[in-house]
Each structure stands twice: as C-alpha cells, then as structure tokens.
Amino acid sequence: MADPAAQNEALKQLLAACARRDSAAFGRLYEATSPKLFGVAMRILRREDWAEEVLQDCYVNIWNHASKYSAALSAPMTWMTSIVRNRCLDWLRRPNLEVVIESDEDGGNLIDAQASEDPGPLDNLSRASEARALADCLARLEAKQRQAVMLAFFDGLSHSELAAHLREPLGTVKTWVRRGLMQLKGCLGTTA
C-alpha cells in the first residue's frame, strides 16, 4: 500500500484476471478494495445495512463487468468508486427514503464519526500522492465553494440538502457548486 503506483498496477492486474473469470483474483480484489468502497458507501448512506446491500450489488457488478474496464481510461479505484457512488445515489432515489433519512438522524445505525463535519479530508487527501493536485486545487477554492463541493462529494448531499445544511438559499449554493467545479477544472488543467 505504500506505493500508490504499484497498488494501482496490482489492481489493474486483478481486474484483468476477473475479466478472465478468475474467482481467486476477485477475492483478492475484494480484500484490497472493499474497506475503501464500504467507507465511501457508509459516508453517503449512513446506514450499515444499506451500505452492505449496495456493496454487494457493486461487487457483483464489478465481477460481471470487469471485461468492460479499460485501464487506459481510468484508474481502477476511480472506476470502482464511481460504480459505488452511482449506486448509492440511485439508492437514495428510492421512494419514501428521504423521510427515513431525516427521521433517522440520531438513529443507532448512524456512524457518528462519519458525520459531515468529520474534519481533515483535505489533510488526508494531500497525503495520497495521486490526489495531491486535487487537494491543492480544492485548497485554492473559496471556503464556501470548497465546503459545498466536498459535502456533495463525500456525503452525497443534493443541492437542496446542501442549502439546508449550510443554511443558505438554494440558488446561492448551486452557484457555489457550479463555480467551484469550473475553477477546479481550470486549476487541474494547469497542474495535470
């Protein structure tokens, strides 16, 4: 794990082996990646049972679609993380669910340490060398833009949830997000 490039390469090999229906490689892929992907799902869904169900679906998908992964187009973790994030956001679309989320704010299944206010993502980010450019660019955003972008990404908050959380008008929050994203793009374009 010390060398991200080597880890990246190892994960590419495992995905390639999964595409060849190598179930032992799939076991190793799960072992290497499930703590991160489960962390991503828990952070968005905040409920262990939901996150477990999403994780199951995603690994079945990863196994079934491993042959569609292209190492030239994206890093293995980015590809898998996108699958998990998309599934989590789909999950949150289920009817009647939003009511549950709100009423469950202090429920036993919530992991308090994973709350939105959890500090330090930027610190963690800058420690991973692959992510340093992104961390630098996030640090250059205005504080409110940065907060909105990070809450949306890490916690899966929608525009209206962001507005409620930040106690700002919806239109203001949408503008922060949009401008934050475009500035990130400009910044990353110059460092990439």
Added chain:
Amino acid sequence: MNYVRNPELIERLAAEYALGTLRGPARLRFARLARENAATARAVRAWENRLGPMSFAVREIRPHRRVWTAIQARLPAAGGAWDSLAFWRNLGLVASGCAAALLVAFVLRDPRFAPVPVEKIAAPSAQMQPAYVAVLSDKAGKVVLLAYADRHSDELWLKPNEMQSIDSAKQVFELWGLPTQPGGAPKSLGLIPTGDKRTIKLAAAADQALSDFPALAVSLEPAGGSKTGLPTGPVLYSGPCLKFW
C-alpha cells in the same frame, strides 16, 4: 432540450453528475445520454477522473464478512465462486474487539487445528469419543448456536442460544458447511428444526459429512429451505467447525 449540440451544458451536467448533485429524473436522463453518446461519456469520465481522487480521503471501514459471503452466493456457480482463502483471510481481519471472530482467526491460523486426515483422529483417552464441534456466533460476536456430532454418528446435535426469532410458517434457518478448497461451494447440511428436538440428520456419518468443512454458517431461507442449493437469504451466523480430537 438538445444536449448534444450544447457542449457547455454537457460539460456542466457531467460535472454535476460526477459530483453527485445532479439528481432525480435529470440524473437518469443524463446517464442514458452518456450510454448513447460517446462525447458525453468522455465528459463524465473526465470528471470522474478529476474528482475520483477525493475518495482517498474517505476513512476505510472493513465490511462485515457476511457481505463477502452474500456476494459469493450471488455469483454464478460457473464462476467457481467460493474463494475460501480470501474469505478466511478476510474473516481474520473483521472488527477487532469481536471475540468470536478473533477466536476463529486464531483457530484457523493455528497449525494444530489445520484439517487432519480422518484416520489420524485419535482421542487422548478411551473414555473420550472424538467428535465434531462447531461454535456459531452472530455479527456482534455473541455465540448463538453450538453443534456437536460424534464422528461415527450422522446425528448433529444443536443447542441454540437466543437465535433470532422467525416466523416459522414462512421462514427457516438453514445450516451450511463452508468448504476450504477454491471453487468449492457451500453445502447445505439441512434445515434447523424448531421445537424441542434440535437435531439434524446428516447425509452420512460426521467423518464424511463434516470433515471437509472448517466452518459452518446459518442463513435465513424461505420455508422449505433454499431452492438453489446455495444460501439465498442473509447469512446470520457463522463460526468454526473443529474436530474435537
């Protein structure tokens, strides 16, 4: 709206899609567009690659081993789905502080408890009948089921301890043997009866029926048991199955 002719709009929607703020029907429409239109797919991928590294900052949480068990059960049998090595390694790493899981990890790593050929099982005393013993616990580590079978008997005795209550008209607990060899699938050992008589008739004497399984698990199945030959419901309890000499 014609998205495709509006690259700026596509760029903005791709960014919001990757960030997660594009929601509801708009998200579904955009996902469909990305499947059909290569330029849109590229824009989404570029944004996923830009923002993806943020996930490095998310704290890792090792999922409970039942997730892996459930994934294995959902893979097509042709996939050879039971990679026991990864399964057990994973089992060894579950939540520290979970005494039963640590015990399992300890036992499975200890060469004294490695599978022994049946003919080598010998008791330290003539008074002691060699047997198979399994200790199954729930996800919190509480022991919920003990199982015992004399090595020459096909009767597996069960002693439940506050197993979850179920509607026995609709549901049943099914007991599984979990194999060690790669590509092996879990094997049903039978349905756990309710009422006072808590024994399962094994397909053969314990020496044949249990010796291949270093662990047992209980899943919740519809009345009558799993129709697929593999666990279909949640795996509620699991634990090591050991030869007691």
